[in-house]
Amino acid sequence: MTTAQTSPTTSTAPPPMRLRELAFGAACAAALRAASRLNVADALGDTPLTAEQLAAAVRTEPKPLRRLLRALSCYGVFAERPDGTFTHTDMSRQLRTDDPHSLRDIVLWCTEPWTWDAWPRLDEAVRSGRNVVQELYGKEFFPYLNEDAPESADVFNRAMTTSSMQSARDVAAFLDLSGATSVADIGGGQGHVVASLLEKYPSLHGTLLDLPRVVANADPRLRAHGTLADRMRLVPGDCREDVPVKADVYVIKNILEWDDDSTTRTLSNVIRAGGPGARVVVIENLVDDTPSMRFSTAMDLLLLLNVGGAKHTTASMTDRLTKAGLVIDDVRPVNPYLHAFDCTVPG
Numbered sequence: 001m002t003t004a005q006t007s008p009t010t011s012t013a014p015p016p017m018r019l020r021e022l023a024f025g026a027a028c029a030a031a032l033r034a035a036s037r038l039n040v041a042d043a044l045g046d047t048p049l050t051a052e053q054l055a056a057a058v059r060t061e062p063k064p065l066r067r068l069l070r071a072l073s074c075y076g077v078f079a080e081r082p083d084g085t086f087t088h089t090d091m092s093r094q095l096r097t098d099d100p101h102s103l104r105d106i107v108l109w110c111t112e113p114w115t116w117d118a119w120p121r122l123d124e125a126v127r128s129g130r131n132v133v134q135e136l137y138g139k140e141f142f143p144y145l146n147e148d149a150p151e152s153a154d155v156f157n158r159a160m161t162t163s164s165m166q167s168a169r170d171v172a173a174f175l176d177l178s179g180a181t182s183v184a185d186i187g188g189g190q191g192h193v194v195a196s197l198l199e200k201y202p203s204l205h206g207t208l209l210d211l212p213r214v215v216a217n218a219d220p221r222l223r224a225h226g227t228l229a230d231r232m233r234l235v236p237g238d239c240r241e242d243v244p245v246k247a248d249v250y251v252i253k254n255i256l257e258w259d260d261d262s263t264t265r266t267l268s269n270v271i272r273a274g275g276p277g278a279r280v281v282v283i284e285n286l287v288d289d290t291p292s293m294r295f296s297t298a299m300d301l302l303l304l305l306n307v308g309g310a311k312h313t314t315a316s317m318t319d320r321l322t323k324a325g326l327v328i329d330d331v332r333p334v335n336p337y338l339h340a341f342d343c344t345v346p347g
């Protein structure tokens with residue numbers, strides 16, 4: 001039996017069925033996760049394959065694999081042809097590990113086991129305004145991830161690597177650091193942004209501050225014997241406790257989405273470390289200026305669940321930065337989904 005190709009982006013179902021479809025959103029997320037973990041996209045090349053051929057390649061039962069692919073095809077992820085074979089679509093191709101724009105690790109990150117523990121408690125989080133991770137696992141999200149869920153931490157780091165490698169080039173192209181001698185990336189993950197900046201400015205010195213387990217896996221260019229190691233300092237630490245780094249420019253990208261207390265402490269540590277005249281560039285995805293409200297509002301709710309945080313609007317980010325004591329000189333888009341708040345520590 002062949003399945004009619006349903007429109008990948010819009011459903012033509014009447015509202016009661018559409019609501020049912022939405023309520024089954026978890027099935028779509030689970031199907032994406034299953035296909036990613038089974039590496040189905042890697043097994044499918046340019047030649048269409050039957051479910052039996054794919055099942056042999058990824059070592060599953062053919063009938064359930066066919067059902068999985070049929071479900072995903074309804075969303076435009078893989079396509080079923082009239083002869084019953086399956087082909088790639090633009091979206092399924094991005095589940096391949098070797099695709100230059102691969103989103104496989106991001107799909108895994110968005111569907112990690114902890115998310116399935118947390119989503120059912122969204123009503124609690126909405127009632128209390130607090131994260132649910134503390135109650136679920138007895139500790140804050142990042143310590144939980146790094147200490148108790150190393151596989152999820154690795155998925156997170158790989159997902160961050162994917163998204164920050166994609167955005168690091170844009171950030172480096174956007175930021176004019178001529179005249180600066182040093183830059184520090186606070187909560188900079190594995191350091192793709194700072195590495196791109198050091199490559200752009202051959203005499204610039206850089207520092208990466210992040211949690212110990214993250215810094216230990218920094219971009220190889222930044223570690224001992226790496227191409228940029230002689231201009232680089234790696235600082236394992238907690239930016240809410242201390243920012244022991246003096247630099248001309250501080251970059252803080254996709255960090256200030258957690259709870260307000262953590263934001264306030266981080267900003268005041270950066271201001272103290274930089275001193276008057278230091279430049280602080282805060283880069284965030286804004287929920288009021290985004291190419292996808294569905295994605296941004298979903299991330300906003302996930303941030304409430306895990307760190308009691310939120311995606312910012314231009315106004316809420318401006319408010320936090322101003323209250324911390326920074327002077328905002330400029331707010332500009334870095335690319336269609338990132339905005340930079342260019343600030344100075346006043347004298």
Ligand SMILES: C[S@@+](CC[C@H](N)C(=O)[O-])C[C@H]1O[C@@H](n2cnc3c(N)ncnc32)[C@H](O)[C@@H]1O
Nearest residue numbers: 142164187188189210211214237238239253254
């Ligand atoms: C969403 S990621 C952003 C990473 C990077 N700035 C980027 O844009 O690609 C958040 C980062 O904050 C780091 N982080 C979380 N808590 C931290 C803390 N208390 N001190 C320093 N870094 C922290 C995480 O390890 C992670 O690398």
